[in-house]
Amino acid sequence: MTITITAFERSPDGGKGLARDTRVRWALEEVGQPYAVRLVPHAAMQAPAHLRLHPFGQIPTYEEGDLVLFETGAIVFHIAQHHAGLLPDDADARARAITWMFAALSTMEPPILELVIVKFIEGDKPWSKERLPLVLDRIRNRLGQLSVRLGDADWLDGAFSAGDLMMVSVLLRVRASGLLDEYPNLAAYVARGEARAAYKRAFAAQYAINAAPTPG
Amino acid sequence: MTITITAFERSPDGGKGLARDTRVRWALEEVGQPYAVRLVPHAAMQAPAHLRLHPFGQIPTYEEGDLVLFETGAIVFHIAQHHAGLLPDDADARARAITWMFAALSTMEPPILELVIVKFIEGDKPWSKERLPLVLDRIRNRLGQLSVRLGDADWLDGAFSAGDLMMVSVLLRVRASGLLDEYPNLAAYVARGEARAAYKRAFAAQYAINAAPTPG
Numbered sequence: 162m163t164i165t166i167t168a169f170e171r172s173p174d175g176g177k178g179l180a181r182d183t184r185v186r187w188a189l190e191e192v193g194q195p196y197a198v199r200l201v202p203h204a205a206m207q208a209p210a211h212l213r214l215h216p217f218g219q220i221p222t223y224e225e226g227d228l229v230l231f232e233t234g235a236i237v238f239h240i241a242q243h244h245a246g247l248l249p250d251d252a253d254a255r256a257r258a259i260t261w262m263f264a265a266l267s268t269m270e271p272p273i274l275e276l277v278i279v280k281f282i283e284g285d286k287p288w289s290k291e292r293l294p295l296v297l298d299r300i301r302n303r304l305g306q307l308s309v310r311l312g313d314a315d316w317l318d319g320a321f322s323a324g325d326l327m328m329v330s331v332l333l334r335v336r337a338s339g340l341l342d343e344y345p346n347l348a349a350y351v352a353r354g355e356a357r358a359a360y361k362r363a364f365a366a367q368y369a370i371n372a373a374p375t376p377g
Numbered sequence: 378m379t380i381t382i383t384a385f386e387r388s389p390d391g392g393k394g395l396a397r398d399t400r401v402r403w404a405l406e407e408v409g410q411p412y413a414v415r416l417v418p419h420a421a422m423q424a425p426a427h428l429r430l431h432p433f434g435q436i437p438t439y440e441e442g443d444l445v446l447f448e449t450g451a452i453v454f455h456i457a458q459h460h461a462g463l464l465p466d467d468a469d470a471r472a473r474a475i476t477w478m479f480a481a482l483s484t485m486e487p488p489i490l491e492l493v494i495v496k497f498i499e500g501d502k503p504w505s506k507e508r509l510p511l512v513l514d515r516i517r518n519r520l521g522q523l524s525v526r527l528g529d530a531d532w533l534d535g536a537f538s539a540g541d542l543m544m545v546s547v548l549l550r551v552r553a554s555g556l557l558d559e560y561p562n563l564a565a566y567v568a569r570g571e572a573r574a575a576y577k578r579a580f581a582a583q584y585a586i587n588a589a590p591t592p593g
Contacts, residue, residue, distance in 0.1 A: 216526035217484050217519065228469045234479035239472050253444045256455050263450035266479065268433050271487040278491075283511065288504030295499065303433065310432035 165224045170200040176371035182221040188237045190359035192244035247323040261324025272299040308344040329354030381440045386416040392588035398437040406575035408460035463539040477540025488515045524560040545570030
């Protein structure tokens with residue numbers, strides 16, 4: 162059955178790979194599954210046809226026969242469950258890898274998303290400049306804890322897993338702020354993720370769409 | 378094997394059931410699994426012994442033999458996978474239920490957590506009052522989309538699942554703000570969750586600890 166995902170017709174990041182379809186592309190590349198991409202124009206994100214697939218009007222979505230999924234966590238987990246390569250066979254190790262997926266999305270990403278709010282969404286507000294250091298310190302708190310846990314290991318729990326895929330994807334969002342470089346083991350961890358052939362293919366695929374000159 | 382979870386020795390909410398151990402208690406009650414609780418004093422949350430269980434120094438954790446998990450999403454999923462009652466048997470319905478777990482934690486909860494930041498963590502800042510309506514509107518945006526998707530259904534995708542357990546738990550965190558009552562179908566959805574016998578047992582168990590008079 163053909164797998165079809167959705168992505169921005171034009172990603173706000175201009176091809177830096179930070180839009181969430183990159184996470185799904187990466188997972189599909191890791192397990193060697195081909196996929197089709199349907200690009201959703203900005204104006205169509207909140208339209209009924211897209212909201213039927215994604216109730217919160219975001220990308221990516223995942224279609225495979227009659228199955229429609231949204232949420233990158235759920236999509237990557239679905240891919241990992243049905244194809245070898247992203248979750249260990251041992252039951253306990255598998256549960257721990259899934260834990261890291263949730264940790265990436267529920268514990269690491271929320272303070273990182275606040276950076277978008279303070280810098281861009283509320284970037285013109287009078288409090289933006291004074292608030293920024295508070296937001297950065299909340300991110301540092303989480304990065305510091307993750308850095309301690311990772312230590313000098315290559316991946317979070319033994320072999321590379323969907324948990325690392327998700328954590329690296331989330332950490333990539335904070336790199337532009339410079340914070341990641343304050344934790345050399347995390348910077349090296351992210352670089353290990355980016356060095357994977359599957360990540361490179363995923364990045365290149367989204368780059369080809371988003372870095373092209375704007376039409377017209 | 379005995380299941381042991383951790384909880385706050387004294388929850389900041391004084392027994393309202395908003396601490397995350399309630400979600401795990403609820404899941405264990407739904408599937409009829411007994412469990413032990415180890416209370417973690419505030420001062421011990423960031424101590425090495427607890428950080429070995431939970432790298433981010435939070436509660437709950439989950440121990441079962443040699444397996445140690447953190448993140449409520451991962452713990453509830455683990456429980457749901459090993460015991461009947463929280464995930465449908467049909468593969469597609471199961472993937473959709475897991476999608477709602479991730480949606481609750483990754484899409485609905487982050488804007489709701491911002492409410493804690495603006496009201497309490499940054500409650501003494503000069504921007505707090507002016508920022509509050511912006512935070513509320515971001516929550517309204519998500520509640521509105523969820524309300525449309527739920528419609529007049531009892532649960533998010535057919536039968537009650539771990540996705541509903543997580544979504545109801547997240548929505549309970551916004552009730553005190555009054556926002557939930559702006560969406561009557563969501564308020565009724567949350568009330569349906571609270572009316573479940575398993576939720577009532579979970580709530581009572583955490584209430585017995587947290588609503589007791591402070592010692593000394």
